[in-house]
Amino acid sequence: MTHQQKQTYPKFVGNYQLGNKLGAGFSGAIFRAWNVHNQTEVALKLQPIDEPCPTNRYERGFYPALQGGKGMPTLWASGVQGPWDYLAIDLLGRSLDSLHRELMLKQDVWDLRSVCCIAVQVVSPFPPFLPPPSFPTQGDVEFDSLPYSNSLQPTPFSSCASSDVDVPNAAPPKIDRLRFMHQRGVLHRDIQLGNCVLGLESNEKTIYMIDFGFSKFYLDQRTGRHIPDSNEPRDFIGNYWFSSVRVHCRYKVPSRRDDMEALALMLIHLLTPGGLHWTRNGVPRTDEAHERLMREKSSARPEDLCRGLPPVFEDLLRYCRRLDFLARPDYEHWISEFREVADEYGFGDVEEFVWPSPFPEPTVRVTAAPKPSARKASGELKDVLHGLANLQLGTERQVLGERHNLVNRDSPGAPEAVANGKGTDKDAKGKSKAAAVIDLVSSDEDENAHARTQAQAQTRLTKAARLAQLAREMAAATDNAALARLVRAFVAVMQENRSKMLTKEGFAVLDALHKQLGDPSVFVAPLRTKARASGASENAEVDTSGRETRQGKMNKLWRLGTEVRMAASNTQLAGMVAEFGKVIDRSSGRTVTKDGFGFLNALAQRIEALS
Ligand SMILES: Nc1ncnc2c1ncn2[C@@H]1O[C@H](COP(=O)(O)OP(=O)(O)OP(=O)(O)O)[C@@H](O)[C@H]1O
Numbered sequence: 001m002t003h004q005q006k007q008t009y010p011k012f013v014g015n016y017q018l019g020n021k022l023g024a025g026f027s028g029a030i031f032r033a034w035n036v037h038n039q040t041e042v043a044l045k046l047q048p049i050d051e052p053c054p055t056n057r058y059e060r061g062f063y064p065a066l067q068g069g070k071g072m073p074t075l076w077a078s079g080v081q082g083p084w085d086y087l088a089i090d091l092l093g094r095s096l097d098s099l100h101r102e103l104m105l106k107q108d109v110w111d112l113r114s115v116c117c118i119a120v121q122v123v124s125p126f127p128p129f130l131p132p133p134s135f136p137t138q139g140d141v142e143f144d145s146l147p148y149s150n151s152l153q154p155t156p157f158s159s160c161a162s163s164d165v166d167v168p169n170a171a172p173p174k175i176d177r178l179r180f181m182h183q184r185g186v187l188h189r190d191i192q193l194g195n196c197v198l199g200l201e202s203n204e205k206t207i208y209m210i211d212f213g214f215s216k217f218y219l220d221q222r223t224g225r226h227i228p229d230s231n232e233p234r235d236f237i238g239n240y241w242f243s244s245v246r247v248h249c250r251y252k253v254p255s256r257r258d259d260m261e262a263l264a265l266m267l268i269h270l271l272t273p274g275g276l277h278w279t280r281n282g283v284p285r286t287d288e289a290h291e292r293l294m295r296e297k298s299s300a301r302p303e304d305l306c307r308g309l310p311p312v313f314e315d316l317l318r319y320c321r322r323l324d325f326l327a328r329p330d331y332e333h334w335i336s337e338f339r340e341v342a343d344e345y346g347f348g349d350v351e352e353f354v355w356p357s358p359f360p361e362p363t364v365r366v367t368a369a370p371k372p373s374a375r376k377a378s379g380e381l382k383d384v385l386h387g388l389a390n391l392q393l394g395t396e397r398q399v400l401g402e403r404h405n406l407v408n409r410d411s412p413g414a415p416e417a418v419a420n421g422k423g424t425d426k427d428a429k430g431k432s433k434a435a436a437v438i439d440l441v442s443s444d445e446d447e448n449a450h451a452r453t454q455a456q457a458q459t460r461l462t463k464a465a466r467l468a469q470l471a472r473e474m475a476a477a478t479d480n481a482a483l484a485r486l487v488r489a490f491v492a493v494m495q496e497n498r499s500k501m502l503t504k505e506g507f508a509v510l511d512a513l514h515k516q517l518g519d520p521s522v523f524v525a526p527l528r529t530k531a532r533a534s535g536a537s538e539n540a541e542v543d544t545s546g547r548e549t550r551q552g553k554m555n556k557l558w559r560l561g562t563e564v565r566m567a568a569s570n571t572q573l574a575g576m577v578a579e580f581g582k583v584i585d586r587s588s589g590r591t592v593t594k595d596g597f598g599f600l601n602a603l604a605q606r607i608e609a610l611s
Pocket residue numbers: 022023024025026027028029030043055073089090091092093095194195197210211212213
């Protein structure tokens with residue numbers, strides 16, 4: 001905000017009487033207001049006309065293109081009166097930023113259901129309601145109406161200069177967000193928690209996008225052509241936390257891929273204790289601080305940012321960074337990925353944003369390396385951590401010949417640049433870097449936050465420690481009867497836990513079993529590899545990113561469950577364990593499903609029968 005502290009705001013603007021202030025932004029303030037004729041409540045965005053950054057004026061230009069999409073606020077009136085430029089838009093509820101700040105007083109990350117829901121709603125799953133246009137497009141640009149055409153929109157807004165025009169709203173058809181905006185030729189360019197706002201009353205489960213002050217038409221309004229890329233450095237427009245590395249740190253021209261990357265970073269932020277590490281020192285106040293922030297942001301590797309999360313987050317981030325400037329993001333694919341993760345974790349339908357969450361417990365969190373202070377953990381916790389860090393899966397007959405293969409995103413020694421600080425976005429102070437030891441607890445420097453998360457870490461540790469123990473016993477087993485018993489114990493541990501995700505400790509159990517069934521005397525490559533995409537072409541049931549499709553996973557697990565009953569030797573069973581491990585590794589969420597448990601139970605029976 002610039003002038004607002006000095007401003008005295010009017011009591012009436014246009015047809016509206018101003019109420020309390022709802023918020024203030026970069027260059028304006030926003031008030032609850034009532035239409036004096038019909039008492040309809042709106043949010044009134046007010047800005048002095050001489051504001052050097054006249055975002056209201058810019059924003060007004062985008063509303064006509066965005067009217068009618070669910071999750072897009074209706075513009076009821078706009079104009080200039082005296083020294084004020086105003087926009088009257090739908091009155092909305094709390095922003096995700098406000099929910100985030102409140103939630104962080106209680107826990108260190110969001111629950112996975114809510115995050116999947118934000119992903120699904122903000123990316124937008126459904127096609128818009130207007131038919132596709134028949135005017136020229138370039139390449140794979142997709143839009144469904146003239147992006148700038150007011151006349152095609154069922155909008156209550158008429159681009160009046162100074163008089164209000166209030167027209168009844170058309171029923172919003174379907175959920176629309178980024179996809180909708182992009183189809184209308186608009187880039188948001190300022191995706192952040194504060195710009196995702198919940199609706200009120202009957203719309204309380206809908207996330208709205210607000211604040212189009214930084215938006216831009218990326219399609220030429222006359223020809224429908226995509227704006228050109230450029231190598232000329234340009235001023236950065238966006239926000240420090242989530243704007244894409246390309247736009248923020250390399251000064252590139254934003255396109256659709258950058259809105260998607262900002263969304264990906266925002267989602268990862270919600271699942272990271274203390275938030276993305278470059279957000280922890282607050283808004284940079286000096287050029288030096290900004291440079292440092294950019295360095296941290298651009299050097300952060302997706303695998304480090306997403307360690308411990310279902311792979312869809314890392315995949316989405318990588319995908320956005322690989323997309324061409326002109327490319328249309330595959331919104332549908334990512335929607336289905338997030339739906340699938342939600343499904344695999346047992347959340348069911350995530351179309352509606354329910355708050356408070358029906359599954360409030362944090363299900364997953366980024367598991368960064370602990371810093372020295374975090375290593376002051378209680379003796380017991382420390383012992384377990386060290387035990388796991390030094391996990392020896394059979395010292396004489398080493399099961400994992402190349403254990404560093406398993407490091408990748410989960411294990412010791414990987415990230416050299418995980419900066420750990422405290423606090424959330426704007427109130428953080430300290431920051432330090434630490435070498436990775438093992439990623440089982442949050443790296444939050446704040447002891448209180450650590451204590452808060454310890455109970456949750458214990459839950460995970462219980463599963464991790466039990467699986468690690470099983471892997472050791474598996475490596476030491478000397479006959480099939482013992483192996484069968486251990487497979488059943490493995491199933492029990494996995495089923496007891498709410499998260500059915502196969503963690504690195506789970507893969508260690510499979511590795512040990514694979515080794516024992518195959519040939520206990522020779523090296524067997526670990527089942528879990530980082531290069532999941534390498535198997536992509538060998539099977540039509542994996543998608544373009546190398547991920548098992550849901551159907552593919554089901555088919556393979558079902559087939560394995562059938563074939564395992566007919567296996568004639570331990571070697572054949574070893575092959576099936578390897579295949580099982582690969583299917584799980586390549587699936588979204590890496591969860592063991594009902595069919596997976598079916599296979600494991602049948603495997604235990606068969607191992608026993610072959611003894
Ligand atoms: N339609 C609305 N209904 C209720 N509150 C709103 C509405 N729009 C905005 N707000 C509140 O006002 C705050 C500022 O709004 P907005 O982001 O649109 O303003 P801005 O001046 O463009 O801000 P910024 O500097 O963040 O870009 C929001 O974070 C939100 O809390």
